[in-house]
Amino acid sequence: MTKNPLDANPFTLEFHPSPQPPKSTILELPIPQPQGAKTMPIRVTVWNENRHEQKNPKVAEIYPQGIHGALKGALEGQGFEVKTATLDQPEHGLGGNVLEQTDVLIWWGHLAHGEVSDETVAKVQARVLAGMGLVVLHSGHFSKIFKALMGTTCDLKWREADDKERLLVVAPGHPIVEGIGEYLELEREEMYGEPFDIPAPEELIFVSWFTGGEIFRSGATYTRGRGKIFYFRPGHETYPTYHYAEVQKVIGNGVRWAAPLASADPRVFGNAVALEGK
Amino acid sequence: MTKNPLDANPFTLEFHPSPQPPKSTILELPIPQPQGAKTMPIRVTVWNENRHEQKNPKVAEIYPQGIHGALKGALEGQGFEVKTATLDQPEHGLGGNVLEQTDVLIWWGHLAHGEVSDETVAKVQARVLAGMGLVVLHSGHFSKIFKALMGTTCDLKWREADDKERLLVVAPGHPIVEGIGEYLELEREEMYGEPFDIPAPEELIFVSWFTGGEIFRSGATYTRGRGKIFYFRPGHETYPTYHYAEVQKVIGNGVRWAAPLASADPRVFGNAVALEGK
Amino acid sequence: MTKNPLDANPFTLEFHPSPQPPKSTILELPIPQPQGAKTMPIRVTVWNENRHEQKNPKVAEIYPQGIHGALKGALEGQGFEVKTATLDQPEHGLGGNVLEQTDVLIWWGHLAHGEVSDETVAKVQARVLAGMGLVVLHSGHFSKIFKALMGTTCDLKWREADDKERLLVVAPGHPIVEGIGEYLELEREEMYGEPFDIPAPEELIFVSWFTGGEIFRSGATYTRGRGKIFYFRPGHETYPTYHYAEVQKVIGNGVRWAAPLASADPRVFGNAVALEGK
Amino acid sequence: MTKNPLDANPFTLEFHPSPQPPKSTILELPIPQPQGAKTMPIRVTVWNENRHEQKNPKVAEIYPQGIHGALKGALEGQGFEVKTATLDQPEHGLGGNVLEQTDVLIWWGHLAHGEVSDETVAKVQARVLAGMGLVVLHSGHFSKIFKALMGTTCDLKWREADDKERLLVVAPGHPIVEGIGEYLELEREEMYGEPFDIPAPEELIFVSWFTGGEIFRSGATYTRGRGKIFYFRPGHETYPTYHYAEVQKVIGNGVRWAAPLASADPRVFGNAVALEGK
Numbered sequence A, B, C, D: 001m002t003k004n005p006l007d008a009n010p011f012t013l014e015f016h017p018s019p020q021p022p023k024s025t026i027l028e029l030p031i032p033q034p035q036g037a038k039t040m041p042i043r044v045t046v047w048n049e050n051r052h053e054q055k056n057p058k059v060a061e062i063y064p065q066g067i068h069g070a071l072k073g074a075l076e077g078q079g080f081e082v083k084t085a086t087l088d089q090p091e092h093g094l095g096g097n098v099l100e101q102t103d104v105l106i107w108w109g110h111l112a113h114g115e116v117s118d119e120t121v122a123k124v125q126a127r128v129l130a131g132m133g134l135v136v137l138h139s140g141h142f143s144k145i146f147k148a149l150m151g152t153t154c155d156l157k158w159r160e161a162d163d164k165e166r167l168l169v170v171a172p173g174h175p176i177v178e179g180i181g182e183y184l185e186l187e188r189e190e191m192y193g194e195p196f197d198i199p200a201p202e203e204l205i206f207v208s209w210f211t212g213g214e215i216f217r218s219g220a221t222y223t224r225g226r227g228k229i230f231y232f233r234p235g236h237e238t239y240p241t242y243h244y245a246e247v248q249k250v251i252g253n254g255v256r257w258a259a260p261l262a263s264a265d266p267r268v269f270g271n272a273v274a275l276e277g278k
Helices: A057-062 A066-076 A118-130 A138-142 A144-150 A245-258 B057-062 B066-076 B118-130 B138-142 B144-150 B245-258 C057-062 C066-076 C118-130 C138-142 C144-150 C245-258 D057-062 D066-076 D118-130 D138-142 D144-150 D245-258
Strands: A043-048 A081-086 A104-108 A133-137 A157-169 A183-193 A203-210 A215-224 A227-232 B043-048 B081-086 B104-108 B133-137 B157-169 B183-193 B203-210 B215-224 B227-232 C043-048 C081-086 C104-108 C133-137 C157-169 C183-193 C203-210 C215-224 C227-232 D043-048 D081-086 D104-108 D133-137 D157-169 D183-193 D203-210 D215-224 D227-232
Touching: A043 A066, A066 A081, A066 A104, A066 A245, A104 A118, A104 A138, A104 A245, A118 A133, A118 A144, A118 A227, A133 A138, A133 A144, A133 A245, A138 A144, A138 A227, A144 A215, A157 A215, A183 A203, A183 A215, A183 A245, A203 D203, A203 D215, A215 D203, A227 A245, B043 B066, B066 B081, B066 B104, B066 B245, B104 B118, B104 B138, B104 B245, B118 B133, B118 B144, B118 B227, B133 B138, B133 B144, B133 B245, B138 B144, B138 B227, B144 B215, B157 B215, B183 B203, B183 B215, B183 B245, B203 C203, B203 C215, B215 C203, B227 B245, C043 C066, C066 C081, C066 C104, C066 C245, C104 C118, C104 C138, C104 C245, C118 C133, C118 C144, C118 C227, C133 C138, C133 C144, C133 C245, C138 C144, C138 C227, C144 C215, C157 C215, C183 C203, C183 C215, C183 C245, C227 C245, D043 D066, D066 D081, D066 D104, D066 D245, D104 D118, D104 D138, D104 D245, D118 D133, D118 D144, D118 D227, D133 D138, D133 D144, D133 D245, D138 D144, D138 D227, D144 D215, D157 D215, D183 D203, D183 D215, D183 D245, D227 D245
Parallel strands: A043 A081, A043 A104, A104 A133, A133 A227, B043 B081, B043 B104, B104 B133, B133 B227, C043 C081, C043 C104, C104 C133, C133 C227, D043 D081, D043 D104, D104 D133, D133 D227
Antiparallel strands: A157 A183, A157 A203, A203 A215, A215 A227, B157 B183, B157 B203, B203 B215, B215 B227, C157 C183, C157 C203, C203 C215, C215 C227, D157 D183, D157 D203, D203 D215, D215 D227
């Protein structure tokens, strides 16, 4: 995979280029749209647990600005308006009107899912149902918010053993794979394997192959209320996964896909007079 | 719809026969199966809130043994082994090994969803994920267990105004509509209307038409873990809906569809050695 | 529904405004996108059988430029680049490089499905599988191309009797309902009813209620290869359905949703060397 | 995988037992059903091209009674009533009332898809839409009947190089995986790899891992009309795949799942009088 020139961190881990590089990059793509349309950037908040970065020098070396910082830079390079929030901030950085001003929330957590307050989880869930997009990354599969939206344990198999991961595209016309070739390759990643205890994805985008003999549904979309959810597997903290341009592109595509409708929610619930015979 | 001869309650509400009666009844159906197979009945537990029956003489007249009693009789008539459980029993009637000995749980609640303990909800959810079938009826859409499995508010529009409901089949080859014609008709029912805040059904079985101008996704299936879930809309407590043979047949079909696999759960989660290279 | 001011045809049929008007119109919507992105209009070809317009003065009065002409005007008003093609043109108007220069094809046919050449159908199907979007309208459900892509008869119930149609939204976060309220109303339309012999939609967007007691899955999406397909029910030729702004908006939303990815198709089929161990 | 004792063919290819053997076999499973139900066997017709068996001594050695003969024996051992039909029989063995007396048709073809008459394909398709189950095996992905039902090219990647295939279960509660562990292993098989140009499966049952680095959606279900379709990947003619008990069990489970409803088709299409206001 090609390294992102926007990221100046000189880490030196090896990686293999994708054998079938995509024909274009996201910044070059013409975006079809109506003439004369007004444009505004999608507002992204990257939420990161930010604990590994404090504890593990290896992680801090790969992500000197934190995983949230790396994702912020990558997404700003794609034209998004990006803020960050972390677990140890007051109200986990999601207080005030942060959620109201977020179109798409990205979620990375691992060690401290249990420390996220139930109140915050409820607020995020309500905002997703109202239309906010949610991109859940890697170990976020076990976050309270993802489990609350899925209704399942979200458990899986895993192994930290420098497996190679190859993410093969199984939804070739989906906007999330815009500009992506037949597959992505990550020379070294944590393995996640089936069974993955999630509801059947509404759209299955990627399936991963691992050296150790496992497969995993590694890109999956769901709708809950008016909100769109994209789960994307890669991103173990000890690998430079989020520095790769193709991974960043998939996340950016996911953000664009998950962005809410521009129009207000017209739904009304509860006791209703008849539409006929009025 | 034809009244169920198994039910001796002489209520006298009018009803209209379905204009396209199904060609066969469930008791006459030959069930294809391997020769020599051992058979055992599916074990059903009907859970009912059982509050309306205590408070409202009209409901008590329609369901003198309670909604749970009516469903028990109907399902025993289809060959199932049926027990009942109600809210005001200790542990809501679901303590001990009741859930372990239940293949399919039927859930009816309305007034007192909040009184169901979180502990019971967690136990039921765990059992569903392990394979127990769940049939959620009517106002059970707002039960804690259904919302926990769906991840959404499960809110909807409603009206009590003697609307006619016609449930049209949109999945004509599905086992849940075995023996059912093009549609079911209920001369008088509570109206439920869209928007219905549920995840897109994995299989949409029925869509209802109401006199007042609304439609509703009234038969829907989901899978969570190894468990199968069937939501079926009809059954407001002030109408004799569960006395109709076709409604009973749909519920019985749903129970059969939702019954768990006979084999043990082979899934193992957590840290895993590689399958290759061992 | 509000009449489209872009259309100057002074037909005088009555219509009822939608009781819950959408909060915004498509021309006012800010379209979120990356900063600095180049833009190009989506290229639409509207294919119309164009026979009713020649035979029936009532249809000619409603659509003096043909159904294709009315749709062309409406879509140009939304910023699309639009061409038309009709059955009686050489190669049905789809010869040369017309399909290669079409991002989304709209299809309306009714009387003469059998006159569309199998060669043309095969070309359109191949182009859809390669990524061209396809919006199939109304009686196009019985077109050769829709049946070829669905694999079913696509048969249904119908009645011409001035039924009222109400299309209720069941996918409230989908881009196809951007700017649409809880439902659309058409005061008079042909009735289409279930059973509708299509594969279960990948996304069910609208369900219609009809005065006569029927329901119909009236907005449905599919993916075939890299191509996206949107079936939208309304549009009987003797009603001014395509002159209504909300109907035009749904079709425009459908075109935007169905537009192909900008990147080239990376897929390679056939005999393949191993990715590992090379 | 364990070899099927019902098959006396003394081929000697090595195979590896599944590391997590299923806890039960299909013949031991108690089949839950209503008490007093009449039973009748499901009628299966195994259709086989039967050309490799005539041309290639290696194939004839593995399948001395043909692939159809091996499957017939295996399915009879599971209690099904089984007939066979082959390409070179008059009307490909599917004339007369064969299809009318078939509940589930199994299809294996490879070299001679083009020799199957369009008339036969149309008859099979009509019978599937009316409710007959269809199990498509391996290279049947390219059969006329599968392509007609899918609407896509059904193309894929492939390689004959003795890859190991591991089919991992991703739908753990589905009847097709009754009695199957977390995965099946085939020590040597032809590789099929993504992209697989099929519509998104309605239910994805298995995903395969291959030694060479590929994955493949190897167990997938669809519904067309009243008919259920199960595509199952394994079964290259030069390997003894269909002699393995677990493969036979999956096929038997698929047959049971795909068996038609016992009740007659209630659907009526065409011009319809209103259900209301009659």
